[in-house]
Amino acid sequence: MTSGNPSVLAKPAVIKAGESIDPVFRQIRDIVYKACGIFQLDEKLYLLVDGCGRRMKQLGLTNSRDYWNLLTAQSSRDAELRHLLNELTIGETSLFRSQPQIDALRKVILPEIAGEKIKQITKRLRIWSAGCSTGEESYTLAMNMLEETEGLLKGWTIEILATDLNDRSVETAKAGVYGDYALRSTTDYFKRKYFTPLDGKKLQVQPEVKKLITFSRLNLQDDSKMLFMKGMDLIFCCNVLIYFDGPSKSKVINHFFSNLNFGGYFFLGTSESLLKLNDQFHLVHFPGAMAYWKPSLKSGKL
Amino acid sequence: MTLENHEAWPTMTTTVTDKIRDRIERIVTTPSIPAVFLPLVDLLSGPAEEANLDEVVRLVSYDNAIAAQCLRVASSPLFGMVKPPKSIAAAVMTLGLQRVETIVLTSCMGEAFSREKWGIDPVAFWRHSLGCAMVSRKFSEKLAGVDGERAYMAGLLHDLGFLASSMAFPEEFAVAVERACREQIPLHEAEQATMGFTHCETGRALAEKWHLAKDILDVIAHHHAPTQAGSAGSLVALVHLSDELCRVRGLDYGYYERHKVDLISDPAWSILLQDHRDLEGVDLARFTFELDESAAKVGEMVSAIFGPVAA
Numbered sequence: 138m139t140s141g142n143p144s145v146l147a148k149p150a151v152i153k154a155g156e157s158i159d160p161v162f163r164q165i166r167d168i169v170y171k172a173c174g175i176f177q178l179d180e181k182l183y184l185l186v187d188g189c190g191r192r193m194k195q196l197g198l199t200n201s202r203d204y205w206n207l208l209t210a211q212s213s214r215d216a217e218l219r220h221l222l223n224e225l226t227i228g229e230t231s232l233f234r235s236q237p238q239i240d241a242l243r244k245v246i247l248p249e250i251a252g253e254k255i256k257q258i259t260k261r262l263r264i265w266s267a268g269c270s271t272g273e274e275s276y277t278l279a280m281n282m283l284e285e286t287e288g289l290l291k292g293w294t295i296e297i298l299a300t301d302l303n304d305r306s307v308e309t310a311k312a313g314v315y316g317d318y319a320l321r322s323t324t325d326y327f328k329r330k331y332f333t334p335l336d337g338k339k340l341q342v343q344p345e346v347k348k349l350i351t352f353s354r355l356n357l358q359d360d361s362k363m364l365f366m367k368g369m370d371l372i373f374c375c376n377v378l379i380y381f382d383g384p385s386k387s388k389v390i391n392h393f394f395s396n397l398n399f400g401g402y403f404f405l406g407t408s409e410s411l412l413k414l415n416d417q418f419h420l421v422h423f424p425g426a427m428a429y430w431k432p433s434l435k436s437g438k439l
Numbered sequence: 440m441t442l443e444n445h446e447a448w449p450t451m452t453t454t455v456t457d458k459i460r461d462r463i464e465r466i467v468t469t470p471s472i473p474a475v476f477l478p479l480v481d482l483l484s485g486p487a488e489e490a491n492l493d494e495v496v497r498l499v500s501y502d503n504a505i506a507a508q509c510l511r512v513a514s515s516p517l518f519g520m521v522k523p524p525k526s527i528a529a530a531v532m533t534l535g536l537q538r539v540e541t542i543v544l545t546s547c548m549g550e551a552f553s554r555e556k557w558g559i560d561p562v563a564f565w566r567h568s569l570g571c572a573m574v575s576r577k578f579s580e581k582l583a584g585v586d587g588e589r590a591y592m593a594g595l596l597h598d599l600g601f602l603a604s605s606m607a608f609p610e611e612f613a614v615a616v617e618r619a620c621r622e623q624i625p626l627h628e629a630e631q632a633t634m635g636f637t638h639c640e641t642g643r644a645l646a647e648k649w650h651l652a653k654d655i656l657d658v659i660a661h662h663h664a665p666t667q668a669g670s671a672g673s674l675v676a677l678v679h680l681s682d683e684l685c686r687v688r689g690l691d692y693g694y695y696e697r698h699k700v701d702l703i704s705d706p707a708w709s710i711l712l713q714d715h716r717d718l719e720g721v722d723l724a725r726f727t728f729e730l731d732e733s734a735a736k737v738g739e740m741v742s743a744i745f746g747p748v749a750a
């Protein structure tokens with residue numbers, strides 16, 4: 138996951154070319170894979186080695202065997218695995234990461250969904266930001282939905298579920314405090330309308346925006362929890378599945394298909410694709426953005 | 440369905456059809472255009488081996504304005520020529536047939552209709568037309584037995600009607616363009632709503648006047664309603680899908696269209712699938728990413744055509 142993060146990429150210090158990999162890290166890789174679907178190929182294994190290195194330093198360990206013992210002993214393994222996953226899943230993210238996605242959502246998809254729900258008495262829009270990292274994507278969605286509450290979404294209940302495996306990221310997300318870098322694509326209009334300046338140069342998301350979102354920890358590989366995420370109109374799972382291998386990817390995608398309402402959409406990051414992992418979804422195009430559509434019942438296209 | 444051209448104007452009253460024909464008849468173009476354009480289209484859209492460089496040079500040299508424009512474009516730094524070519528023959532030799540084809544045809548069309556009168560942004564128009572040509576050829580590579588050059592030509596010319604409408608119905612077309620941009624709707628829908636007909640009909644009238652080949656004419660006339668195309672169904676469907684793809688991948692008409700494209704549910708997809716089972720194997724997401732890479736080259740080509748004149 139950390140490969141998106143330049144500071145980590147810059148120092149593949151632990152393994153040098155030609156040096157053999159301590160076999161214990163391959164075993165740790167399998168544990169990580171089983172836990173969350175992330176599989177680091179050998180050439181990317183330094184990311185995992187770096188992550189373990191940071192944990193060992195924090196724990197004052199110098200021997201990788203000792204770390205292995207901690208990670209496997211019954212008394213410590215759950216807690217340590219969680220710490221390690223937190224180290225390994227520091228995602229690169231920012232607000233307004235893809236404007237074409239937002240345009241597609243507001244200009245094409247919302248009118249369509251609003252049309253389909255026109256006869257429903259309680260109008261509810263449920264969005265899931267799956268793999269929300271530190272919350273940038275989730276707040277971007279929330280602000281843009283608020284922009285529609287005077288128009289298309291007048292009188293609607295908007296619920297955004299934002300989940301991530303990394304509980305440290307989830308805590309950061311809840312705080313909703315961002316600096317220049319995260320806000321580099323956010324216009325002054327949004328900054329002024331939805332943020333409050335904190336001391337220093339940071340901005341904090343206003344309560345009105347936070348109110349729409351529920352943040353929680355969720356592992357996309359946790360089948361029993363995935364079954365509960367029902368009734369979604371939209372799922373955003375951007376830049377998350379990239380490090381999953383085929384089988385774990387396709388498991389998640391099949392969950393998404395059943396989590397979605399008919400007529401719902403599922404977005405990946407702008408350079409990702411499902412590459413035939415699921416043929417029930419229709420790949421649909423909007424200007425500059427692609428999405429996967431679960432055809433509506435009345436369209437008869439299932 | 441093998442109707443003659445003049446019988447196959449659908450859902451259109453004869454008065455409208457006559458009006459379109461009459462106005463198209465009166466479009467004034469550089470007189471030599473049809474004389475150069477037609478043989479060129481024929482020559483260039485055939486199998487590559489048969490296209491004869493000498494013949495191309497001869498045709499291009501026939502018209503001063505076109506020749507000048509070709510030289511200008513060929514001198515663009517994009518083509519990496521150390522010295523600007525001195526003659527058409529030199530330009531053709533250095534550029535190779537595929538680039539010459541594009542340059543010649545765009546020059547031709549650019550010269551045929553004076554630029555001030557275009558009701559649509561020329562840069563956007565060329566980006567879209569060249570884009571659609573490129574995507575059509577790329578698409579055809581995925582399908583056995585489709586001639587890539589023919590597909591390229593069809594893509595390049597499919598929206599000829601926009602130029603025809605600009606000349607024959609300048610005020611009416613301007614209103615349609617304005618409405619399309621304001622409401623962010625597809626241009627042909629705005630044309631239908633404001634004019635009662637579209638660039639498909641005006642393009643068709645021009646194609647008839649210029650005696651373009653039947654399959655290219657079918658593409659021009661039916662690319663927004665491919666189920667109505669007769670014999671050239673596959674080519675029309677292919678260009679239709681390419682056009683849809685271009686409009687969502689930055690090779691659009693220069694404004695945002697509130698538009699969802701679901702290619703596999705598109706009737707054109709089924710039409711194409713009838714003749715080309717291999718379409719099932721095409722991975723659309725991957726195809727889209729491939730297309731994005733080529734789209735950058737289209738941008739370069741368009742800036743070469745419209746870029747500053749090389750010294």
Ligand SMILES: C[S@@+](CC[C@H](N)C(=O)[O-])C[C@H]1O[C@@H](n2cnc3c(N)ncnc32)[C@H](O)[C@@H]1O
Nearest residue numbers: 173226228229230268270302303356357375376
């Ligand atoms: C690059 S971030 C993406 C952030 C945001 N979606 C975006 O596109 O800007 C990837 C996130 O996926 C999360 N992730 C990785 N594996 C996961 C899993 N099995 N379950 C839930 N989240 C996971 C990571 O914790 C990380 O926060």
Ligand SMILES: [Fe+2]
Nearest residue numbers: 597598662663
């Ligand atoms: Fe068109």
Ligand SMILES: [Fe+2]
Nearest residue numbers: 567597598682
């Ligand atoms: Fe077009």
